[in-house]
Each structure stands twice: as C-alpha cells, then as structure tokens.
Amino acid sequence: MTGDSREMKVVPVLVPMPAERPYSYVLQEGMEAVPGSIVRVPLGPRQVAGIVWDTPVENIESKRLRQVEEIFDCPPIDETARRFVDWVAAYTLTPPGLVARLLLRAPAAFDPEPWSEGIQLTDVEPDRLTDARRRVLALASEAPAWTRSGLAHAAGVSSTVIDGLKAQGVFETVMLPPRPVVPAPDPSYALPDLMPDQMSAAQVLRDGVASDRPGVTLLDGVTGSGKTEVYFEAVAAALAKGRQVLILLPEIALTQAFLERFQDRFGAKPAEWHSDLAPRMRERVWRQAVEGTVRVVAGARSALFLPFKELGLIVVDEEHDPAYKQEDRVFYNARDMAVVRGHLGKFPVVLASATPSVESKVNAMQGRYTCVELRGRYADAALPELKAIDLRRAPPARGGFLSPALLGPIRETLDRGEQALLFLNRRGYAPLTLCRVCGHRFQCPECSAWLVEHRFRGQLVCHHCGHTEKRPDACPECGTVDHLVACGPGVERIAEEAVSHFPDARTIVLSSDLLGGTKRLRMELEAIAGGEADIVIGTQLVAKGHHFPNMTLVGIVDADLGLANGDPRAAERTFQLLSQVTGRAGRTGKKSRGLIQTYQPDHPVMRAIVSGDSSAFYEREIAERERAALPPFGRLAAIIVSADSRADAEGHARGLRRAAPDSPDIHVLGPAEAPLALVAGRHRFRLLIHGGRRSDIQTFLRAMLASGPKLRGSVRIQVDVDPQSFL
C-alpha cells in the first residue's frame, strides 16, 4: 500500500429525506459501523440521524464526501426491518429515506437511557437504631437496590434518614439500569376460561406461533364472540417463545379498557404507542423495543415502524378499519404492511375483525390466509334484536326524520330507565341550505361542495376543506331575508327533534366537532357510560371501543346514507359501520334492540345486518368487485385519481372528469390503497392506478395530457406491481 492512499471507509447512509438511494459518507478513523447502525451525519447545513444501509456504494467524487459525525450507542436496526423499509418504499412509491424516517421518530432514543443513582445495603451496622431507621432497614432488605427517594417514601421517612445511614456506610451507591416502561408480561398469569370454539381457534393460532410457521390468519368472529381472548393466546405463545409482540389497534380503540383487559390476562400492561404519547415516554418505548426490554407493544399504525429486536407476532385488531391507512407523506395501509413485515420476518400475523374487509375475505377464500371463525356469543352478551324500519311504510312526521316506529321504542326505553343511541353519520345541523325564493344553494368557494349548517355555532362549514363562514340571514343571491331553509338532517337537527319529543330526557350530541378535543370526548363517553345521559345522538365516533352498559336501544337514523356516494367501498363501509353501531346495543346483558331506518329494507347490506348473516353480502360484494375490476381484483385499468390526500383527490377527480369526459371510470380511493402510481410533475399531482395493463394506462395518459388539466413536467410510470404480489 502506498503512503498517500490511506484506506477511506465509505458507508451508504439512508438520510431522513426524499432521497431515492442512500448517500455516501466517510467513516472517521477508528469508527466501526455495520448495516443498521444509527449515525449522525451532516446534510446540507444541518445534522441529521440516518441509518447505515447495505446497498453497495457507488462512486461519488471523494471531495464531495463528508464525514460521519457520530455512531450512536444503539443496537443496529435489524436486517428484517431494513428489508421492510426497502419493501414499503418500493410498494408505496416513496423514497426510502422518507420511510426510514418513520423508523427514526424518537431522536433522543439513539443515545442509551441514563442509569440512575441508587443505594444498596452493605454489611455495615448502624451505630444506633431509631424507629425510622428500623423501618428503613426492614424494607431495604426486601429488594437488592432502591432509589434514595423511593426507599424513603416507601418507609414513610424523610430522605435525611437515608442520608444519615449512607454517611455511616450502611448504604452504598450503586448505578441502576433504566426502569422498564412496563413490567414484563407473564404468559401464564391468568389462563382464560375459553368456550369450545374459542379453544379450537386459540389452538390454531398457538400452533402457528409455536411451529414458527409464517403466514396470515384471519380471525373472523362476530361482536362479543371473544376474539380478544383468543388472540391473547397467540400473544402468550409468542411470549413463551421469547419473542416480542405487536398488537395494532385503530387509534381510537387504544383505550384504558383494552390495556386493562391485557393486564388481567398477563399481569402487566403492554407498552403503548400512539400519536399523543408524551415525548419522553415515546423515546423510552422506542429504546426498549430495540433493546428487547419491552415485550409487547399495543399501538396505532405507526407502531409498525418500531425497531423491534425480536418481533415474533403481529396482531391487527379491527383489521378492516380505515384508520389503518396513512395518507400523508408515506401512504400505506398498516394492515397490509403488517402482513409484509411478518412475511419478511418469517413470523405469523393475525388479522382480527367482526366485519373483515372484502380483501381479507378474498385472501382467506383463495387460501392465502388461514381462516378461523368464531360463531358463538357469550350468554350475557346476547345479540340485540334487529329490525329494519321501512321508511316508505312508516314515514316520519312532516319536517321530522324519526319514524313513529322508532319514537315508540325510544319512549319505552326511557320509561325503563335505559339509554338510547341514535346514530347518524353526519355532523352539523343540515347538509344543505337553500333559498326558498330563488333556489340559491350555499356552496364552498374553494371546492364547490355544499356548505353544512352548524346551527349551534351559527356557521356554514365545508366538511371537505374546512372553510367556514357566518350563516347570513339574507340570501346572497336575491337578498330576500329569512327565507333560507335547511335541507336534510345532521346530528344537531336530530337532537332538536329528540328534545321536542322527549323534553324530559337528557340528550347529548357526540361528534368530532365537539369542543374540547379528545380529552373532552373521553370524559363525555365516560359520563354516558355512567348513566348521565338518556339519549345519545352520535356520528361514527360512537361506533367504536366504548361500552355503554345501560344502552339497550340503538336507532340508525339513515342507514342508506353513504350507500350512494360513488365510493367503490360504499356498501362495505356501510355494512361495517352499521354492524359496529348496532353491536353497541348487544353487550348489556339486558334485552336490547337495534332499529334501522331505511328506504331500502331489501338492500343486501340491510339484509346482512338484520339477519346477522353476512355471507350473502360478502359473496355479492366480491362478485361485484370482480366484475368492476376493483380492488382486490385489479386486473383491468380502473383508474383512481389521487393526490396528496383523499380530500385533494376528490377535487382533482372532479376536475379530471370535466376535462377528460372520455376517461375511464374514475374511482377515488386514498393513495394508501393504490400500489401503482403515475407521477405527474413533482408533488402536485398524483395519479394512482390500481392494477391495469401498462398500455391501457399509457393510452389513458395520452388522452388526459391532450385534454386534461395542465400537467407540469413529464409523466412517468414509477412502479408496476401486482397488489397481491407480496404474499
């Protein structure tokens, strides 16, 4: 070796920005990095954390290279997690750097947690004993080490007592390792008492975990059939094997009640991971996941990107829930990516739901997933009696929206001292306001959607873009005063109607525009569960999580709402939503019922809900999707327009339909649902195409470019993958 060519060690580093490939950096003298090491590197004017990657480094002029500043004292991100980042990046058309950023969401966690100072007993005897000293010494021998304040507090003495003993040498200082965020769960803490079908289902899941058999199991069980207890057995099996477990839940379902159920089974709570976790806790969970201290994490979708040391099972509860889709920056569906992570890590994945998504049903039918069904219900959770109210036969009184066939049962429920829930998935007072004189309709100036009246706030609000304006008294078109009429119902209007019928009942409206945010919402939900309301009128946020022990009547105000909005998943969503909402009435132990107001009592969704048998509904839905070449059957070019978010996409779709009337059917789905993307310009505009032949897509694009909205720059096809190729 010649003197001037001292060996320079160059490493690829994935930096947290939209780079298509890792950047190259030079290691300083004596630095040792392996793939997965977390490093601090200069990037432009600032310093960022990046991950040492393993794709070969290509030649960069050496004068452009900059040095790695620091290698963090942190276990390297493992091979599986790195392949997962690459996979997600390729599948979602996201630069790998941005995906890597999801893994690095806890900046302070790259340095080890500090050890804290503690004390432990020595052989030295104190010079004399006092009452306080006796208590301290008695307690101190019960554990190997204590913190100074912890021991003082436990013994009920001032910490000066400890200081005195320490000065004599009775205690000595020791360094204590960081405290685990949660105690270790014990897989055999409280073995459950399972019913026969739960037992066999649990056995299937346990076997999958025990035999290290990777693969996906769809756990399909009606509300109240005990799915949670069943998948807890899979969790127990994974824990017993020394593996970590991730339980994914839609954010709203991550409740105290769930954590307590887990604690009842395993003797300790799981670590939590969600968006409003305190930063300090977030860092501790991240660090303890990578070090393997934390054994079970219950988290929202972003928990999928925690750098687990030895993950051995993922459970996706409520797998059908749209909250698993992330539609900003990195577009992904956490349920699908969980399947991928399991596949790459060669461990099992359990998808649980009472109303599985059509995709998962198809995957189960076609043998990609193992299907485990739970049919039975606990005795004390008998199904509610469900009935459709045919609004053509029993119409509401003029100007109202509640049928006499629903009002009667509400009265009876109130008379029994029980609670009623009226469900309407529409915020505000009325979805449309018009002028009775000239017919003017209030529209959003930004996006041309109808403005929704919010009477409590005295505003007109666009539910699309958030635009608000004051509700005027006069028509802006013809100037006539006091002739504006509200059309159609929203929850506020239903509340008004309920109050007029039942003035003595305590009525409450629950919707996401409730002032006071999630905290207030949680309090309201608890108050309702505690019996502080008689009639609850709510949007879809009442569908999840909470148990209302005295809720014996559920009325669906407009079951048809949402069936006719052009969304290819409209029927599926409605089925899932209605079945969750009617399920709110089924867990009381008392006789309960669900009444469903509809103009289409023969619609497959209504039949499925009322009969409790969804098989015909799924069959039809699958056939329909297959015919229309919609997901999960992406064979033909079903064109989906999308942009940076679903709301944006709706706007683009409207523009596109106007500009290119000959374009194929345009279905708007969120970006997270579409694996093949055409990118026009840079960020502005994204067309996502589900399935389809490249030639069809190009034909469509050519037509669109000729007649469509102005597209910046060139249009290119980035990726071409089959939506199910990961299985």
Next chain:
DNA sequence: AGCACGCCGACT
C-alpha cells in the same frame, strides 16, 4: 423534508 436562491408585486 428543510433550506437557500431568485424573480415579480405592494409598501415603510
């Protein structure tokens, strides 16, 4: 993603 640079409209 962040950040700098750069080129056209309303202001002390």
Next chain:
DNA sequence: GTCGGCGTGCTC
C-alpha cells in the same frame, strides 16, 4: 428604492 410571496433546485 426594499420586504416578501412561493416556484425551483439541492443535499453525499
């Protein structure tokens, strides 16, 4: 004459 809008380009 400048402040500041956001369009464009770059980061090993």
